[in-house]
Amino acid sequence: MSSTLIVLNLKTYLEGTGEGAVKVAQACKEVADDSGIEIGVAPQFCDIYRVASQVDLPVYAQSLDPVGAGSFTGHAFVQSIKDAGAVGTLINHSECRLTLANIDASITTARNAALKTIVCTNNVATSAAAAALGPDYVAVEPPELIGSGIPVSKADPGVVTGSVDAVKRINPAVQVLCGAGISKGEDLAAALELGSVGVLLASGIVKAADPKAALEDLVSKV
Numbered sequence: 001m002s003s004t005l006i007v008l009n010l011k012t013y014l015e016g017t018g019e020g021a022v023k024v025a026q027a028c029k030e031v032a033d034d035s036g037i038e039i040g041v042a043p044q045f046c047d048i049y050r051v052a053s054q055v056d057l058p059v060y061a062q063s064l065d066p067v068g069a070g071s072f073t074g075h076a077f078v079q080s081i082k083d084a085g086a087v088g089t090l091i092n093h094s095e096c097r098l099t100l101a102n103i104d105a106s107i108t109t110a111r112n113a114a115l116k117t118i119v120c121t122n123n124v125a126t127s128a129a130a131a132a133l134g135p136d137y138v139a140v141e142p143p144e145l146i147g148s149g150i151p152v153s154k155a156d157p158g159v160v161t162g163s164v165d166a167v168k169r170i171n172p173a174v175q176v177l178c179g180a181g182i183s184k185g186e187d188l189a190a191a192l193e194l195g196s197v198g199v200l201l202a203s204g205i206v207k208a209a210d211p212k213a214a215l216e217d218l219v220s221k222v
């Protein structure tokens with residue numbers, strides 16, 4: 001049985017020295033504890049250490065680079081991400097797209113460091129391709145719905161069910177998340193109904209006047 005997972009992507013919504021990220025992460029932790037649903041957070045690289053050391057919840061990087069230690073200026077080094085306290089990473093988010101070869105290399109790099117991998121995809125075909133690479137999760141997010149407030153689970157249920165079917169066919173060990181426009185309890189309930197095991201979301205929570213109340217609503221129908 002797969003358990004529900006919510007991952008909140010903070011993107012670059014929050015300025016400052018990480019206190020905003022810690023506050024949102026704290027809200028995630030409280031709602032996770034109250035609801036029994038796993039909630040992770042993906043802050044900016046520079047906030048991973050602060051969030052992970054101050055809040056006891058799963059922290060994800062927003063991406064990483066498939067490089068080792070050495071002459072790799074400007075790259076996100078997996079060991080530093082892990083040492084900062086991350087337990088996993090997003091890969092190939094629509095706002096940070098990679099080539100297929102680099103998705104594959106990023107998965108291998110993360111897996112060798114025992115980090116969980118969530119590969120983002122934009123349609124059923126890319127979900128199928130991502131599943132063939134064997135990440136822990138594929139997260140399908142139609143780019144046109146990202147940040148729109150229109151939930152993928154209602155606006156494009158077919159991309160979720162199609163991804164679930166394709167991923168199951170290609171690699172049944174890979175689990176499917178969906179995202180884009182998700183913010184309410186009914187959106188998460190619909191996402192689970194469609195066969196995904198959870199959601200990847202951002203603006204509906206991060207930009208809410210009261211992120212904790214928004215998170216409470218999100219888990220209210222599960």
Ligand SMILES: O=C(CO)COP(=O)(O)O
Nearest residue numbers: 146147180181201202203
């Ligand atoms: O890109 C997303 C999460 O990674 C989805 O963003 P929104 O929840 O803002 O639509």
